Amino acid sequence: MEREYMEYDVVIVGAGPSGLAAACRIRQLNEEISVCVVEKGSEVGAHILSGAVFEPKALTELFPDWKEKGAPVNVEVKGDDIYVLKNAEKGQKVPNFFVPKTMHNEGNYIISLGNLCRWLAEQAEALGVEIYPCFAASEVLYNEDGSVKGIATGDMGVGMDGEHKDSYMPGMELHGKYTLFAEGCRGHLGKQLISKYNLDEGKEPQHYGIGIKEIWKVPAEQHQEGLVVHTAGWPLAENGAAGGSFLYHIEDNQVVCGLITDLSYSNPYLSPFDEFQRYKHHPVIKQYLEGGERLVYGARAICKGGIQSQPKMHFPGGMLIGDDAGTLNFAKIKGSHTAMKSGMVAAECVAEAIKADRANDDVVEFGEAYKNSWAYKELWAQRNFGPAQHKWGNIIGSAYAFIDINIFNGSLPWTLSDPVADHEQMKPAAEFTPITYPKPDGKLSFDKLTSVFLSNTNHEEDQPCHLTLKDAEVPVNYNLPTYAEPAQRYCPAGVYEIIEESEGPRFQINAQNCVHCKTCDIKDPTQNIVWVVPEGAGGPNYPNM
Template identity: 55%
Template sequence: MNELPPRESMEFDVVIVGAGPAGLSAAIRLKQINPDLSVVIVEKGVEVGAHILSGAVVDPIGIDTLLPDWRNEQNHPFTTEVKEDHIFMLDETRAKQISNRIMPKLLSNHGKYIVSLGNVCRWLATKAEALGVEIYPGFAATEVLYNEDGAVTGIATGDMGVEKDGSQGPNYMRGMELLGKYVLIGEGARGSLAKTLINKFELDKGRSPQKYGIGIKELWEINPEKHHAGLVQHTLGWPLDDATGGGSFLYHMENNQIAVGFVVHLNYKNPYLSPFEEFQRFKTHPAIRPIFEGGKRIAYGARSLTEGGWQSVPKLTFPGGALIGCSAGFMNVPRIKGSHNAVLSGIYAANAIADAIKSGRSHDEITEIENGWRDSAIGKDLYPVRNVKPLLSKYGTKKGVRLGGFDMWCQTLFHFSLFGTMSHGLPDYLYLEPAEKHKPIEYPKPDGVVSFDRLSSVFLSNTNHEENEPCHLKVTSLDVQEKSELTVYAGPSTRYCPAGVYEWIEKDGRETYVINAQNCVHCKTCDIKDPNQNITWTCPQGGEGPVYPNM
């Protein structure tokens, strides 16, 4: 291998990883406070919004705080206000509506907006650039840089043009070092740099394990007579059994489009379960199928989401920077919302960093961020719902929903919980049980009308990776994968992956593990759910992965 040339470097006041709602909001707020601050955002997607996937119904509290006059603009993305809001409990043939009267008021979606979160980020990016923020899409942050005291001083982007064997190809280009007085990590759920920092600085010490779900989404164009702009629908129950947490969303957007998605909590036990197949089966329900018949599926994607909430948020700060957004885990599970807290966390971190820089500080730990967030609007949003996810996990969907609703009402009316603050127990991967305890699940074949296979779905995600680059999905031990993942757990990676990345195939009389890394949509479920924690997701070359148009 050729000796690596030195990296070029650039210096800024603040370096931000990830052009999501948190990172963009932090950048905007920093420049609002002090236009002279130099701020850079590095984004692994080929463009801002390319890797952004969410439902999404957005609580505007974050945008109202960041950009109070946004409603007076003509080209903002918040064009569809919620008009109707329903939740249903499904069994195999029926859909029973749950009365809104018994739902805690904090779950109401009235006054919220149905959006493409990717388009919200694109809009925020124009605001940031107008203020002088530098945004570098197509560059993946792959390494954290430290000074001799162990404080974070910046990040390095990955080398480009590396061949599969690790050699430097004809288009090889060394990564850049982006150095800053402070670094904000806003990679989203299960970010690779956040994972490194949490481990290095023990930021999760004393916290409940972070919990995750996988969200799978499709965008459809449906017949106009079936479309009701502003309609929000959620379901619980079928096709999942009572012990498996999750549910669906259907959001009627503008232009006869509907966003439909399915979330499965990743603490499920059955290794034969396939979140993708459960989603496809959901769309065949008698109350759901007619919505999509005669329509056209136009986009597909998947992404892990943080579900631990209040108990699982790690310590936010470390010497030289902080975690923001879903890198910290600010999603509100019962509200199915996280972007408002991501925006607020970016603002909150920016305020503290701007004050620190004004005082002449750099590379130290801004403890004000960690010490104050639980008393902020973010904390006030997460605290009243902190027991909902543990109750669902412990008691199952039907009983857990009732107990969770009761607890939220107690929090709302009396600011008190009979449950105190419940622990989440174990990390999600430890819940998976050996295959011998379960029966295989026979999923129906896709009909090509409302249900589809994984490969045709991945095609709609516009996913691309160079074939001759090193695999970004690192398996520590193929021997462990064969003896445990396959033999004990019946190969769950072939089912929990929503993109057909992993396969066990017979070759020369032996089962061989095949990784189709070019299919990866960067959901990171493998990094979370592998029962041996034997798979590590790392960033491929910048600009690769899905290119979501308006997810």
């Protein structure tokens, strides 16, 4: 069945902060430019997960009257606590003077990024942008000259066996003069574009963390609206890993807590999910959660490679924006403001190109415009934070960051290197002892399947598996004997299992559980797992993450 197509001036893939900011800015500049946004979630915000302490700089540029317009940006940060957790019982609060200034949050807000994206979508639609949730961009379309022509959404109603069901409906082609890819961290079309156009030539590999997050309703006497708590050290350091936690007090006696595990860890027995469960039992954290009720669970990978890993963001017919290009500022543990700014700069360049009657060009001026923006300058000044953490660990790395950022404002005349990809850091299981994690108590700590239930994840079961293997033999024949098949542990949703059967072990993929975090695509030591989009609307349905 031939696919139908629709033509727009600009097609945007992904209704996250960068994509929606770009859509709004284009229409602000020229209401004659037609813009559509496709979003694979069941609604805008359904797949959005972030901490999130929010810096409103880009939002203020985009909508100076955002307060009057009712943006869901309400809880201003009132306090910053940073702890080094020494072990399971002890923690040392870090004096404010010794904290890198990027971790100070005066003037910032604690928000639900999902709800902010819902609000941005309302503003975009009021400006005339067409937004289509439930449609997953599954394929990049190209013109004969090699430039990007647009995208095709995935076919619906295809069975697990590849056959068309009665409900079959072919995907739709969306053609644009320019296509902006705003899929977020490890976007699967972004990966293809980076490879096709060699956009990462001369760059270091991207680096990642896996962020696992929960929202709790806690007793009023334990709640301090506006309090921000970050920690480093235990539990990850106990198993030779790096990362840190966040705990934010939002409105309505709710607390957001989470753990970011750096995916450069070496021990294949490490389980980021179980490290997070342990973390909640530390007295520094337990005091806020005890007696509360867990409401929502989710997980998402983040890009943390910084400028050194950022690919060229423009190519014939399109651009990468937001975390499809790795714009997160790891030194601040924030990325929404830089993602939005990258989208706004792209919008301005695209609007000018269309005004000049250009189509499907390589808008090279975007590269220079982005480098002249405050977003790039911010990332450049803080470029050494992540490599320092990898090179020297959280404590010494943070001490270096204090000197680099607080004293020299990021102007030290060198750039630290971090040239080894995260998946290459994994070492053989024979070099480690299996980790025995405590059983969940059902009060503060929980199992994976109970947690996934709270993510409201749902996929049509009779569809091709969206977690594809380049070689189906690798998990059992190589990853299992060499690395004790770490997919069982690095996945925070119980997607991957080794099933022992009479004829031998079998690798099982429970694709219905997938929360679209992309960790498997990143951390698999043989890069054998490739995440592709399932049917539109599949995946988590986060209410306010």
